[in-house]
Amino acid sequence: MIDCLLFSNFNPMKNIDENLINISKTLNNAIEVLAIDENSSLKRDILSLGNYCENQNFRLAVFAPFNYGKSTLLNALLGEKTLPIDLIPTTGAAIYVKYGEQLKTKITLNNNKIIEEEGTNILKKYATLDDNRCMNQEVKSVEVYCNHSLLKMGVEFLDLPGTNDREEQNKLVKDQLLTSDLIIQVVDARKLMTLEERENFRDWLLNRGINSVILVINFLNLLEPQEQKDVYYRLRFVAESFRSNLPSGFSNLY
């Protein structure tokens, strides 16, 4: 019942007003008028913010290095094995999980061809990494439609490829983080918050104005009870060291 615990007092419907849509249009026009370099991070950030402004759903993205259990966590929230999981780096595209009456997958290719299929078996072909751990270059977007009460309320999940593998995946994840309303960063209980993870947390999230982050500790079942407690206190310490901008007396740690 994780969904009830997390969202019992929460109305995820966003107030998308005309102003936000107009800001997005103005930013897109500015990119064209100023002829901003195609591959610059400025252009990527602007496009991501435009995507955020126009998205009506409350987008919750899961972010971590490969094999940290991101897809497993989303499957647990969805209550079924919807997304591909494996011991090797697996997720090879940003997969948006949205509400639909039947479980269905929609793949949009770069040439705008759309492939729709019942279920999610098609993800293996289009949304997992190939033998060289590369993403499928034909694919523009991947959407899974799933009948779940949270999704029906207007929440949308985003399953991301793992970071710390290839630069291409890192770039995609960094862009997608800016399009999201809330980020879950999964951490591994056995090697809590490596230096690289702390740097990503600071440089990809906090320094880009993303302050709402839920840290989820995974693989706790592989630790002894006493070790589990130690991990919990260490993570609290890490989270404390990052929290900022809150009035005194308020806590963002639960």
Ligand SMILES: Nc1nc2c(ncn2[C@@H]2O[C@H](COP(=O)(O)OP(=O)(O)OP(=O)(O)O)[C@@H](O)[C@H]2O)c(=O)[nH]1
């Ligand atoms: N023991 C244990 N195994 C887990 C846990 N969470 C995930 N796993 C396993 O870890 C492996 C990787 O899980 P995924 O969900 O595919 O990880 P991911 O972060 O989505 O991986 P990428 O998509 O490659 O970035 C799978 O074999 C899972 O079954 C956990 O809490 N405990």
Ligand SMILES: [Mg+2]
């Ligand atoms: Mg995955």
